[in-house]
Amino acid sequence: MVTNKNKVTFGGSWLLLTLLMIGMSWSAAVSPVTEKLQTSENDGAESIDDLLTLPDEAMNPADNDEFGYDAGAELIGSRTETAKTFLKENGDFEVIVSPVPVHYLDNGAWEEIDLTIESNEGGWSVTQNTYETYFGNDARQGVQMVVNGQTIRYGIMPQVVVLDGNTLSPEPYMAKPSSEPIDIGGNVIRYPMMTGISLDYKVTSTQLKQNLVIREAPMLLDHQKESGYFGIAETMILP
Secondary structure, three states, rough: OOOOOOOOOOOOEEEEEEEOOOOOOOEEEEHHHHHHHHOOOOOOOOHHHOOOOOOOOOOOOHHHHHHHHOHEEEEEHHHHOOOOEEEEOOOOEEEEEOOOEEEEEEOEEEEEEOOOOOEOOOOOEEOOOOOOOEEEOOOOEEEEEOOOOEEEEEEEEEEEEEOOOOOOOOOEEOOOOOOOEEEOOOOEEEEEEEEEEEEEEEOOOOOOEEEEOOOOOHHHHHHHHOEEEEEEEEEHHHH
8 A cells, every 4th residue: 555645834833743663661852942943824735733633533544445346345364464355357366465464363363453543441442453452541551562462551641841961850840730521533532732732643553653732932941941851751561
């Protein structure tokens, strides 16, 4: 499958920062921005509102319309984790192989992946995937992933912090708490952290991606702007 993406230009004081999980308990950090990015008004760039809007529905990897075939033409018994086989009108077969999983194994049968975040008694989850993901009703509960029968928890007690540029010691970032509710769109869940700052989790068929979304430039002290870092600290529990 090939996905075409338009080039995007960022402008103003809004930031979209992506922090990837590494290691156990950790502090993820990004260097501070000291200058605004300049763009012309007519350069065709997407607005920041568009960039931060949650999707209406999940972009599932097993999209028959994208493959160019009707679902009824698929030979379900020929499925693999990354391939679909279709019967053409002339009687020939065509195998389409994806670079990412399009099916997950369920009781010995390959089923289509559905990345849509669904509500449950304890919060939300995605279970029709190569791994299971569970989200709590509070960001402090973290996220639970079940991979090959092993449970991994991370994102526990996330805290927005400022790191000293010399010692890398974290200090809590003080800001007004957010009054916005938890928001969900397709395969993305958004936890409000502080005013103008939220924590997103995006489920794909290969990974659970964490995004720290900053809508307004953080108010930092002068020495922090010159040599500090801004990010989040959280805890991970490995099996």
